[in-house]
Structures are given as C-alpha cells and as structure tokens.
Amino acid sequence: MEANAITISGVEQRHPHFRLGPVDLEVAEGFVTAIVGPNGSGKSSTFRLLLDLAKPAVGRMTVLGYPVGEGDDRVWKRQIGYLPEDSSQEEHYLRGSEKAAFVRQWYPDWDVNLYQDLLRRFEIDDSLKLGKMSKGMRRKFELALVLSHKPKLLLLDEPSSGLDPIAWKAMIELLHRYMEPGDRTILMASHIVDEVRRLADYIVFMVRGQVLGKYEKDELFQRWQVLFAIPGEAGASSASLPALPGVVETEPASGGMVRIVTEHAEETERALHGMGYRISSRQILTLDEILHALMRRGAYV
C-alpha cells in the first residue's frame, strides 16, 4: 500500500572483524522506523552504506526511489538529513554560523527562517565555536542543521546522545512535528528505550550484523507478554509447554505456577486454556527484555 523510502536487498559488507548482513529491509514512507540493537550490531554501518559512504560487497539499495551507488547522487542526497553518531572533531575551530553558511550552499531548499526558529527553540548560540559548545548544545546544533533544508528523509544515529532531559523532550516534539506532513520518513538508530517508545511506528531489531525482525510497535508490545499460568491439576507435567505456539521461554514459578514468556500472547493463552491452565497474571515486556529474549533465542548471548 505504502511506498518505501528505503529498500535494502541482500546487502552484505565484510570486514576482517565484522560481517554485516545479508540485510533485507524496507522502510515505509511516512513512518518512523527505529533500529534497536546493542553496540556493534551494524546500525551505523547500515547508515553509511545507505549514504554511499561505504560500498557493500553484494546487494542493492534504493533511497527515495534512487539506486544507491549509481549516477548523480546529488538529487537524492539533497533530500536527506543525516545526523551521525559522533560530531566531527575537525570542525572544532569553526563557529556554528560558519558551518551553517557552508552547509546551506549544498541545499537549494535551505530555509533560513526555519534554521533561526530551531536555534531559538533549542536555545543555541551559533556564534560559538563548535569546540566551545557543550555536548548537548552541539548535538542540538547539528540536529538544527540537518532539519533546515526540510529533508524528505531523516537518518538519525543515536539522536539524543548528550542531550539533557529538557532538550530531549524538545527533540521528541520537534521530530513529531517534522513528521506531521505525512510524506516524510525517519530511520533512526537508538538504544534509548523511552525514545523508541515515544517516536517509533516500526521497530527493527538488529544484532551482530543481522536483522532479527521488523515489527509494528504497538503489536510488538501487545504480543510479547509474561504469563503466569496455573495448571488445572496440581503437579501436572509442564514438559509440553515450550512447544506451544508463541512460547519463547518457560520456567517454574512460585505456588506451582509456570512463568511463560510468549511472543504471541493470544495464541499461547488459547493453547494453555486448552490444556486446562488458568492465567493468574500477566506482565508486558520492556523493549530491552524483548531484545534480550530474541538474542537468547538466536544464541547471540
């Protein structure tokens, strides 16, 4: 139904100490997709591949409908805002305003009013040298820069690193407003659980260079639950529980109950009822608990 802002098919990148892929991923236009995973799982490498800053060994990618690595890339790169994880050390001697004057040359759609508005909103003094800005102000400044040409696609690598809680909240609100027109797209890497909860529409789990799955956020939290099940008759065997639909983990709990982690609560519950079990209570899992369970299952831990 929707168009894709990004497609990645069969992409692999091989380094002596790290192998990425094969990665297959589609990022739908009009949505916020968050890549979640531990450090070193290949999130930043994926961004660099998408921007043609590194070449894959095999595979194909498109960004905003243009094939990556072919032809004139200025057309589509002008429509992207990329916020890398680390700010460049080499620009420390530049004033903010000088960097902005440099960057805006590349973007015909640069909106000086929007840039000024973002500086005001974020309380940024762009007459400061970049090396003199606090970590948080520098981050906010870089974010203002990538938004000021009104990109169709934002690639944000750990956007909130260094932000204090107030600046963080301002950033979340700003990104929601950025998305308001409906045809814009954010692909972000984050390991801040609350950030993903507040911003993402889709969540992609990535571990050790592999995509473990893409999920609609609300459905993910709806499906993953911890169930405490009471057997119909005391002492009933729980040996067959791990084979029930959706069950990820089972372990004995107090009072003869079984603690069951499921990735499809509804199906697991139905199967449990069929076996005479009752559900005594349930908990939802946090994002990092889900990630951990996925990693354990894939033997990544």
Next chain:
Amino acid sequence: MGRSIDDNEEGVSVWLPININENSPEPLYHQIEVQLRALIVSGQLAEGTLLPSIRELAQMLKCSVITVRRVYQDLESEGLLRTRQGTGTFVASVQEEDRDRQRTASVIEAVEAAVDAAKRVQLTREEMLQIMLRILDERWKES
C-alpha cells in the same frame, strides 16, 4: 492538522482524556477506540470538533500512527468521524439511538470486567451477586 516544523505557529490541538492501560490484554487500538467513541456519543466532543492529527494523537498516547489511523478509520466507517482532505478529522453528528446504546455499552463492559475478576478468584455466583447488591446500595445512598 497541517502543523509542521515549517510553520511557526505554536497551535495545540484539543487534548483527549484517553487513558491507556499498558498491562491490559485489550489491544491498544480497541482501548482507544472504545474511549474515543464514548467521548463522541456522550456529546463530550461536540459535532464539528477538530480532532488531533493522526501523528499528534499518536504522540499524546505514545502509540504508533498505525494504531491511531485504524481507530480513525473504524470510527469513520461507523459514521462518527468525518475526514476532510487537507483540513483534518472532525466529529460527525450522532444519532439518538447511538447515544442510548452507548450509554449502556460502557457500563456493560465494566460489569463484565468485574464478573471476570470474580471468576478469577473463584467466587460463586451468589457471592458475586451479594457484592454487586451491596455496592449498589452503598453508592446509591451516597448520591
């Protein structure tokens, strides 16, 4: 609607008193839909009220736009909402019979939840009935 970082206005849409219970087995879209429907049919949201955009409501409720879009689509097909291209989603007019049905619907749902709770702790039908009668007496006296 139409609010974006490119606009300089600081307009805030109507806040909706919708509570989400993250631990409830009820799907999120259903929780939101039931409450929004009640707000409309009870008249708390008057006909013609402009609702938050899909992205705004998703932000308020910390859910995905996919969920909100589903709720708006469902209520639109029930005739409770109207979407005008480029302007936003509005509350449509509510029929009298809808209003009557809605008045009892939320109560029925709450009583069902109470009965389920009773069954979980294995109360008998008679015990549950006594509790209901006692609470009815108490609350009616208060008001």
